Amino acid sequence: MYLDKYNKLFPADKNYILKEAQIALKASLLDYTVDFAKSAYLRYFNPLGLEDDTILKIKAHQSSSNEHLEDFYVHLAGIFRYKYGDNQLEFLFDGTDHYDKYEQDWDSTYKAWLENFAPQLHFLKAVLEATVFYPEDRKAALACNRMKAFITQQFDLKLYRYKGIVAMKIA
Numbered sequence: 001m002y003l004d005k006y007n008k009l010f011p012a013d014k015n016y017i018l019k020e021a022q023i024a025l026k027a028s029l030l031d032y033t034v035d036f037a038k039s040a041y042l043r044y045f046n047p048l049g050l051e052d053d054t055i056l057k058i059k060a061h062q063s064s065s066n067e068h069l070e071d072f073y074v075h076l077a078g079i080f081r082y083k084y085g086d087n088q089l090e091f092l093f094d095g096t097d098h099y100d101k102y103e104q105d106w107d108s109t110y111k112a113w114l115e116n117f118a119p120q121l122h123f124l125k126a127v128l129e130a131t132v133f134y135p136e137d138r139k140a141a142l143a144c145n146r147m148k149a150f151i152t153q154q155f156d157l158k159l160y161r162y163k164g165i166v167a168m169k170i171a
Contacts, residue, residue, distance in 0.1 A: 013082055014090075021103035022077040022079055029110055030073055031064035035104070036111075037127035040118035061132040068130040072147040075159055079151070082165045123150055 038058050046055055084105075092101060115124040128141035152158055156168045 014102075015097050018081060018102045018106065018163070019077070021099055021135075022080075025103060025107060025110075026070070026073055027066075029107070030069050031063055032111070033073075033114060033127060034061075034066060034131045035071060035112050037124050038132065041124045041128060044119055045121065045124070058128065058132055063131065066131060068134060068143050069127065069147070071144045072127075072130075072151070075151050076110065076113065077150065078107070078159075078165055079155055079157060082108060082111070082157070085153075104113045117150075118151075119152065122146075124151055137158050 040060065041058060042049075042055065051059075090098075092098065126143060126146040130147070134143065148159060151167070158166045158168050160166060
């Protein structure tokens, strides 16, 4: 079980199980995010299938490392726990394990969020910039900040390093 000194959850907390499920799915969902962003970009912003240098580069890209999307994934996982998480385990009468249920819930919610994000060019550009078009000599800070700003705009939540997730106040 993933436990460290920074987790301040109760030992029987649902969020331990949920966080474990999210960590287990991280690599596969990050690969899915890159593939999804590439196909969504081609679907929404190149419906005629015209091929220029950008489109050829997107099509030729093979995912090797998605480390620049890890902060985005961690932020979305935290938002999921913030919005849908409580510390009570629920009764599962169908005999499934809590871990499997939370893994399925997170997987389906993450993919649904990507579907909602896909028509927005800012999201697709940020993912493609952090993966396909990411130059070797550049810092990841710009791409991470763009993803963080997108999350803030999408969910009306502000992400702080030390405070955590805070709902934005609308005047």
